[in-house]
Amino acid sequence: MKFIADMMLGRLARWLRLYGYNTLYGIVDDDDIIKRALEGGRVIITRDEGLAEKANAAGVEVFLLSSNSLEGQVEELRRFGVEFRELFPANARCPKCNGPIERVPKEEVKGRVPESVYEKYEEFYVCKDCGQIYWPGRQWREMLKIDRKLRLGKSKEED
Numbered sequence: 001m002k003f004i005a006d007m008m009l010g011r012l013a014r015w016l017r018l019y020g021y022n023t024l025y026g027i028v029d030d031d032d033i034i035k036r037a038l039e040g041g042r043v044i045i046t047r048d049e050g051l052a053e054k055a056n057a058a059g060v061e062v063f064l065l066s067s068n069s070l071e072g073q074v075e076e077l078r079r080f081g082v083e084f085r086e087l088f089p090a091n092a093r094c095p096k097c098n099g100p101i102e103r104v105p106k107e108e109v110k111g112r113v114p115e116s117v118y119e120k121y122e123e124f125y126v127c128k129d130c131g132q133i134y135w136p137g138r139q140w141r142e143m144l145k146i147d148r149k150l151r152l153g154k155s156k157e158e159d
Helices: 008-017 029-042 049-057 070-079 115-120 138-158
Strands: 003-005 023-025 043-046 061-064 101-104 124-127
Touching: 003 008, 003 029, 003 049, 008 023, 008 070, 008 138, 023 138, 029 043, 029 049, 049 061, 070 138
Parallel strands: 003 023, 003 043, 043 061
Antiparallel strands: 101 124
C-alpha cells in the first residue's frame, strides 16, 4: 500500500515511512495531492473533510482520520487494514525523503559520521536517495520505545 499524507500529518507520514510504507508528504495543494494519488495509485490520508470529499469524487481511496495524536491515528489506520509490524531498519524508508534505506558496510560511512559513532557502532544504513546515514544509537532506541507503544495500541495501554 502506498500513501500520500496531507500537510496536517507530517509526524504520521514519517512513522509510516519508518514502518516501510512509501508515503509522500509535503504537497500543499489539494488538487496536487489528488492528482499525485491518481497517478501513483496512492491512498490519501487526511484529517481534512473537504479534501476527502474531493478525493472521493475523483475516485481516489481516502482514509479520513479524526485523531490529533499519533497513537490515535495509528489506531484508526489499523481499522483501515494498515499493519504496523516491528520496526526494522532494513525494511524502513527514509523518514526525511521517503527513499529506500539499505544496510552498508561500516567502512562506507567512515569520515561521514562522527568518529565516536564510527568507533561505537557496527551497523549502518544509508538512504539511497538523500544519503542520510542511520545507526542504532540513542535515537533509534527511543523510536523503538514509541514503536512498542504504537504496536500495542491504545486499548492495551488503557488496561
